[in-house]
Amino acid sequence: MSVDLSILDLAQVGAGESVGDSFAASVDMARRAEGWGYRRIWYAEHHNMSSIASAAPAVLIAHVAANTESIRLGAGGVMLPNHSPLAIAEQFGTLAELHPGRIDLGLGRAPGGDQQTFSALRRTMASADRFPSDVLELQGYLRGQSRVEGVDATPGAGTDVPLYILGSSLFGAQLAATLGLPYAFASHFAPQALEEAVALYRREFQPSDQLDAPYVIAGVCVIADDDPAVAQAQLRMAKRHRVNALFGRNGRRFTDEEADMILDMPQGRQIDSMMTYAGVGTPAEVLAYLDWFAGHADADELIVASIAPDREIWRNTLAHIAPARSLSPAGD
Numbered sequence: 001m002s003v004d005l006s007i008l009d010l011a012q013v014g015a016g017e018s019v020g021d022s023f024a025a026s027v028d029m030a031r032r033a034e035g036w037g038y039r040r041i042w043y044a045e046h047h048n049m050s051s052i053a054s055a056a057p058a059v060l061i062a063h064v065a066a067n068t069e070s071i072r073l074g075a076g077g078v079m080l081p082n083h084s085p086l087a088i089a090e091q092f093g094t095l096a097e098l099h100p101g102r103i104d105l106g107l108g109r110a111p112g113g114d115q116q117t118f119s120a121l122r123r124t125m126a127s128a129d130r131f132p133s134d135v136l137e138l139q140g141y142l143r144g145q146s147r148v149e150g151v152d153a154t155p156g157a158g159t160d161v162p163l164y165i166l167g168s169s170l171f172g173a174q175l176a177a178t179l180g181l182p183y184a185f186a187s188h189f190a191p192q193a194l195e196e197a198v199a200l201y202r203r204e205f206q207p208s209d210q211l212d213a214p215y216v217i218a219g220v221c222v223i224a225d226d227d228p229a230v231a232q233a234q235l236r237m238a239k240r241h242r243v244n245a246l247f248g249r250n251g252r253r254f255t256d257e258e259a260d261m262i263l264d265m266p267q268g269r270q271i272d273s274m275m276t277y278a279g280v281g282t283p284a285e286v287l288a289y290l291d292w293f294a295g296h297a298d299a300d301e302l303i304v305a306s307i308a309p310d311r312e313i314w315r316n317t318l319a320h321i322a323p324a325r326s327l328s329p330a331g332d
Contacts (some may be wrong), residue, residue, distance in 0.1 A: 004039040005323055008076055008188065008219060008305040011043060011054035015309070023060070026097045027067045029315055037323030040301065042076025042106060048117040051245060057093040065099045072161040074104025076184065076252045076303065077166040081127035082118075085134045086153060089141035093156025105134060105142075106184055132175055139163060139179075142287045147317055162210060164217070173204075180208025187297065187306045188219030191276040198298050218297035221278035223308045224286040224320040234308040235280045239263055241309060242271045246331040280308070283320035290321065 007031065013022045030041055043054040043061060054060055057075040065073050078088055088105070095103045109131035118125065140146050141153035142161050165176035165183050168190035176183035183201045187194045198216055205214040223238070225231040240259035247262060248254065254262065262268050277297075279289035294302055306317040 002291070003299060004301040005037075005290075005321070006040040006041050006042065006301060006303040007033055007038050007318060008044065008303045010052055010305060010307075011055075011060065012309075012314075013053050014311050017311075019053045023063065025311060025315070026044055026060070027064055029318065030064045030068050030071060030073070030160075031313070033318065033322075034068055036319060037278050038071065038318075039301065040074060040104060040303075042074050042104065044076050045079045045082070045108075047121065047246065051241065058088075058095060061095055061103070062098070065095065065102060070102070072102050072104055073099070073128050075163075076104075077108045077164070078108030079110055080107050080131060080134050080138070082121050082123055084147075085138035086141060086151065088265060089138055089153035089156040091140065092161045093153055093159045096159035096161050096211035097155045098101065103161055104164060105161045106164040106166045107131075107138070109172070112218065114305065117133065135163070135165070135175070135179065159180070160210075167197065168262070169193050170197050170200055173201040177201045177204035177214070178206060180206050180211050182211060182215040184217040184219070184303065185297070186219050187277045188221050188303075189274045191273070194218065194277075200297065215301070216297070216299045217301045217303050218257055218293070218299040218305050218307060219277075220279075220293050220297075221307045222286055222290070222304045222317055222321060223278070223280045223306065224283045225281060225308075225313055228281045228285065230313070231280050231308075232280040234313055235275075235278065236260075237309045238307045239268075239271050239275070242274065243268070246271070275307075286317075286321050 009026050011022050011026055012017055033041060045056050045057050046052040057078055092103060093103045094225045107291045109128045137147050141156050142159055144157035146152050163181050165172050165174060165181050168186040173183060185194055185197055202214045223231045223234045239255060243259040243262050246254050277293060279286040291304060306314045308314040308317055
């Protein structure tokens with residue numbers, strides 16, 4: 001692999017699992033990932049989703065960091081419109097003081113949930129309009145150069161936690177380029193603008209104190225198993241889960257047969273589109289796919305999301321494709 005590999009841990013809550021089980025699996029995987037040679041693990045802020053437990057990334061990062069030694073950990077990302085920049089500076093400043101040199105802060109402008117959830121968070125959709133200025137305010141707190149007179153972040157000031165702009169459109173690409181920040185594209189679920197956004201970012205990039213040359217991270221879904229039929233079956237199950245997440249209402253879950261019917265309808269094409277960039281098959285096939293995708297995305301780093309619903313295959317996928325692939329599939 002010619003680029004660094006990292007992990008996006010969706011903190012999924014599998015069938016028959018509790019949220020606590022999900023967190024235990026995340027800690028176990030992070031411990032293994034240190035030996036597997038991954039560069040970093042990120043956790044994304046999602047709200048009102050019963051299958052994803054990473055609603056409070058800073059708290060989850062603190063827990064995983066306390067139970068690991070060296071791997072970088074971060075938010076991929078914090079949805080900044082849901083928070084005040086000062087609060088995020090204090091949270092991630094605290095993490096940086098507790099775990100120096102290990103903390104990243106990726107920032108997105110989506111709400112991380114639907115409009116009702118945004119309202120429950122006491123935010124409005126207009127909060128996203130402040131995203132560029134909020135990024136600058138947050139950056140000022142972390143650098144100890146506050147843009148708000150008389151207000152400093154303690155903890156936070158002087159920690160210089162590295163910022164990353166997350167996006168799936170040209171807006172994020174332009175902002176990251178203008179501010180001279182790394183850009184992470186969410187091609188693992190919103191692939192449509194990948195090539196155009198990365199080209200714009202690289203073309204318009206302005207060097208900054210944090211970064212002197214453009215740096216692109218691209219997301220990609222993966223499922224790897226020695227039996228390719230098992231990998232494909234896991235992909236079908238993952239798509240059924242997406243059907244329930246996107247189209248289920250009031251706690252109703254579709255049967256497998258109903259989900260398959262939806263997947264075969266025009267509405268199901270949205271899910272196929274979301275999974276445009278997915279490496280699925282044997283470990284060798286997935287590694288070959290990642291080599292291709294790194295070039296296609298013009299990426300400096302790939303962040304892989306193991307989407308296998310089966311917990312063992314989820315973990316083994318990350319072991320199979322790890323940079324240190326001399327380890328056994330189970331990472332033992």
